[in-house]
Amino acid sequence: VPNRSRPIDMEAADSALRRVFRFDAFRPGQREIVQAILAGDDVFALMPTGAGKSLLYQLPAVSGVAPVVVVSPLISLMRDQIAALRARGVAAGALNSGNEPGDNAATLAMIENRKIRLLYVAPERLALDDTIDMLARMKPRLLAVDEAHCVSRWGHDFRPDYARIGEIAQRFGAPQTIAVTATAAPRTRADIESLLFARKPRLFVHSFRRPNISIAVNRRGHTLSDVAGVIRRHRGESGIVYCGSRAATDQLARALSLNGVPALPYHAGLDAATRSANQDEFLSQRDSVIVATIAFGMGIDKKDVRFVCHADLPHSIEAYYQEIGRAGRDGNPAEATAFVSRHAWTGHAAPDIDSATDTRADEARAISEFARGFDCRWRTVLAWLGEESAPCGACDNCRRRLLWLRGPQAILRRTREA
Ligand code: ADP
Ligand code: MG
Ligand code: ZN
Numbered sequence: 348v349p350n351r352s353r354p355i356d357m358e359a360a361d362s363a364l365r366r367v368f369r370f371d372a373f374r375p376g377q378r379e380i381v382q383a384i385l386a387g388d389d390v391f392a393l394m395p396t397g398a399g400k401s402l403l404y405q406l407p408a409v410s411g412v413a414p415v416v417v418v419s420p421l422i423s424l425m426r427d428q429i430a431a432l433r434a435r436g437v438a439a440g441a442l443n444s445g446n447e448p449g450d451n452a453a454t455l456a457m458i459e460n461r462k463i464r465l466l467y468v469a470p471e472r473l474a475l476d477d478t479i480d481m482l483a484r485m486k487p488r489l490l491a492v493d494e495a496h497c498v499s500r501w502g503h504d505f506r507p508d509y510a511r512i513g514e515i516a517q518r519f520g521a522p523q524t525i526a527v528t529a530t531a532a533p534r535t536r537a538d539i540e541s542l543l544f545a546r547k548p549r550l551f552v553h554s555f556r557r558p559n560i561s562i563a564v565n566r567r568g569h570t571l572s573d574v575a576g577v578i579r580r581h582r583g584e585s586g587i588v589y590c591g592s593r594a595a596t597d598q599l600a601r602a603l604s605l606n607g608v609p610a611l612p613y614h615a616g617l618d619a620a621t622r623s624a625n626q627d628e629f630l631s632q633r634d635s636v637i638v639a640t641i642a643f644g645m646g647i648d649k650k651d652v653r654f655v656c657h658a659d660l661p662h663s664i665e666a667y668y669q670e671i672g673r674a675g676r677d678g679n680p681a682e683a684t685a686f687v688s689r690h691a692w693t694g695h696a697a698p699d700i701d702s703a704t705d706t707r708a709d710e711a712r713a714i715s716e717f718a719r720g721f722d723c724r725w726r727t728v729l730a731w732l733g734e735e736s737a738p739c740g741a742c743d744n745c746r747r748r749l750l751w752l753r754g755p756q757a758i759l760r761r762t763r764e765a
Pocket of ligand 2: 400401493
């Protein structure tokens with residue numbers, strides 16, 4: 348098999364974890380996966396947001412499995428990771444169109460003199476013949492595909508260039524491959540496996556439970572005062588309000604601000620400067636609220652987001668999971684509150700959907716059933732992601748059931764114990 352050499356000892360990784368990354372210990376699931384990489388296996392890792400998926404390819408890179416080529420969908424994600432790696436003394440660089448020409452030249456020099464350990468490449472860039480020739484000469488030891496759900500048409504962030512990564516990798520030696528994602532319902536998972544991997548990968552599935560996030564879904568559309576109420580309940584804290592369209596985003600952000608509840612808009616229709624200013628403000632402040640479309644959030648690493656409020660629901664449970672998952676990354680309690688108009692969920696169930704859009708229809712049906720349903724919210728979400736679970740005991744439906752079964756005392760007791 349090309350581009351593979353002897354397995355590397357786990358000791359190198361254990362010591363680099365402390366020495367280079369300055370982490371005391373692995374997080375759950377990380378060690379086994381790093382071990383599999385060092386042993387030369389192809390890996391497909393499904394782990395929730397915040398689990399620490401970047402370490403799964405960064406640690407091997409500094410432990411001797413280098414160079415690693417990392418494909419990542421967003422320039423901002425690459426930039427953050429490279430800055431953090433360089434701060435730790437790791438030779439990392441990116442090739443993408445958003446770079447200053449000087450940056451690309453410096454990266455190319457690191458490649459030429461074989462110093463580079465991690466090379467980040469945007470998927471569009473990967474597809475270019477020049478890049479492929481360069482990678483064929485560079486002979487990467489590992490190909491890491493981050494946010495791998497972008498490979499699948501069924502995923503909510505589909506990127507056509509991602510779907511071709513597997514085929515392109517053949518042209519530069521089909522190196523050992525790791526794909527990581529926080530979302531992969533069974534159908535998406537199968538798609539990623541067949542498109543990305545030349546051999547069957549070892550699958551690592553970490554539980555998608557996020558017990559610190561409590562879910563509530565209101566079976567009616569939102570009003571301005573509903574959303575303001577959620578924000579006020581979290582005075583002094585940060586949160587994200589998701590809207591279904593750019594217009595709704597602008598309108599709601601403006602209305603909130605006019606009513607004394609400051610909130611910044613974020614969507615793809617804003618100019619780049621405003622977008623990055625609003626994102627920076629959100630990331631740097633402890634009490635910032637952003638009103639956004641789905642354009643906001645992928646890869647946002649802000650630990651103290653205390654609430655995610657859906658003024659409109661997204662079109663699938665996977666997207667919903669991804670969005671609420673941006674809350675509570677520090678492990679402290681966080682709240683996911685959604686408002687769903689009757690109109691929205693009857694609209695989803697419309698019967699005149701043609702068979703070409705079957706999957707979309709299934710997804711829409713599932714999320715509308717989730718919104719209308721009386722089963723545990725978390726159990727419903729996790730079931731869609733392929734995971735069985737017991738009722739969470741903390742969502743609106745679980746609390747309602749407890750109230751029916753045992754009266755208000757049961758809820759009080761539970762709250763006190765928690
Ligand atoms: P994911 O991609 O799974 O959402 P990231 O790779 O962005 O997660 O990691 C989330 C945060 O956790 C980062 O700030 C990272 O530095 C940190 N982290 C990762 N692994 C560890 C660890 N073993 N110990 C402490 N912090 C960690
Ligand atoms: Mg990540
Ligand atoms: Zn529940």
